[in-house]
Amino acid sequence: MGNLRRVPVGIVGASGYGGVQLVRLLMDHPEVELVYLGGESSAGKTFADLYPHLGNIVDLKIEAVDPEIIASRCEVVFLSLPNGLACQITPQLIEKGSKVLDLSADYRFSDLATYIIWYGTQRSDRSIAATAVYGLPELYRDRIAESQLIGCPGCYPTASLLALSPLLKQGLIVPETAIIDAKSGTSGGGRQGKINLLLAEADNSLGAYNVARHRHTPEIEQICSDLAGHEVTIQFTPHLIPMVRGILATVYATLRDPGLVRDDLITIYTAFYRNSPWVKICHSGTYPQTKWACGSNACYIGIEVDPRTGRVIVMSAIDNLIKGQAGQAIQCMNVMLGWDETLGLPKVGFYP
Template structure:
């Protein structure tokens, strides 16, 4: 039986693709009431200004971003802002008693010097950042359940880390050999107009970008290092694919034990993720397709071992806007509230 009073939630940064997915999912969540939408650029207008198809669905006006007012109305606040903005708002919301779920990079790092090095912004909210929990439920489920502030990873770290976690946790690989080849659709770049995301630029083309210097690299390394028990560096290369939704990460690493075969690794992954309802480990010889995950919070994992090279190859497919963004944030909300982890989240994809 559900709560008699639904939990009041708000979204700051409602007009981006991540904010839009949050709106859609929270409107259908049985235990919450969406009471606030904030976006400084379209204050006083409706979300239909940016998304006309929502004219008869979303009745809330877009309001100014005023933390004290938000806190007076919301128990939980989702921050769907560009990097460097959540850290200005979150401390105030937390002081007012709100629980905060941040979708940007601001609260993903334990060491803010690392954040400053990669994102170029000096930070003064060290005490706040120290309380943040990394929002990957498959690794930090118990911590998230007790958190007031969660920093959710984006699509690339989510897909990459889900593929890597059992390898590092069980000591199956030579850590320094981990290579991530990742590809994502254009919605990962957000809704702001950018030349490389134009149809004429991105269509019929495939290209790597931010090679050796992508901002998600230290985030992935932070978690891998914790699991390995020592400092780890990984090679991460992202690519832009001419499609709208979906992220596929293919991970390569050298196995410590050359006797392990694909079925062994599949058994290990199945056991590792046995209590993770959103992880689906494919049978031997089945490799995941991003379209399977489209519109869902599911991560599909495919595994192969090459006996010639002693390498394990793990493929991880997600919807970048759901498991890689809004869906994962709601998965964290469910844990923070003590609800079923799957509540209010889509289980069946848009396929085909």
């Protein structure tokens, strides 16, 4: 049984942290074979040139990016590129029949006008973009299963939306009171030599950035609006935390019904996510630590109600590089190919 023929998959943009996680996870996936790694600046190098510890483990070379060749070799293509590049090669990949999972922002927006405002890039692929599905399986599992093009969510939106969705979908909160105070490890900033990401600067320090103007805001609002059934504006503040991996989103909102208690909400969340194996609702009185999720594709959600203020506080913890990036893309692939959603993904965190 099994694996008589593995599905050939490729990665374009394999040199960053998203790329190396995709490589690691896809190598261990029982139903796929990693056959292609592509990149512009690193073309010609071996993967071990970029990551010496993978010498003799990953023996693929980074190849130049030619959509026609990629499509001829890969049934599934993961794009892990800076914003504004995926939209240049995706139309060809789609036309040639590959399934495409884009990890950038290019295919996350149903309304390209929003993308253009926040990302400052014009687009000529409107008809293709219109076919893309937002790759959060917990919300859009059925549409992902039928799609050929997935715009995988950002790391912050993943943690934020999993925390907010049951509340918005079921009309339990006043949407405009929602505030997301999000905290991320520095690997979210990518593998690039920026001063503020140096250990000497970022370690033993903490600060907010892009307050009131982070690009993940419209992405979160788009899905929140879809869930609420009307336009929703959200307060979102990201912070850089002195750790490598992990995101915690602390979400505040005012309950419409002040009589709801913590255990009511735990029941509601548990029901909402009953078919979502990667979402773990914490026991009453327990709040998640990001370390619980590090190394796994799980999202841990803790819930509290403050009867003094009438607010619900929801905390959600993920590994920003797995459920927030590479793992979620693979989860989407599993759904697209009709496989078990958990296939090939780590269930237990790396703890400690």
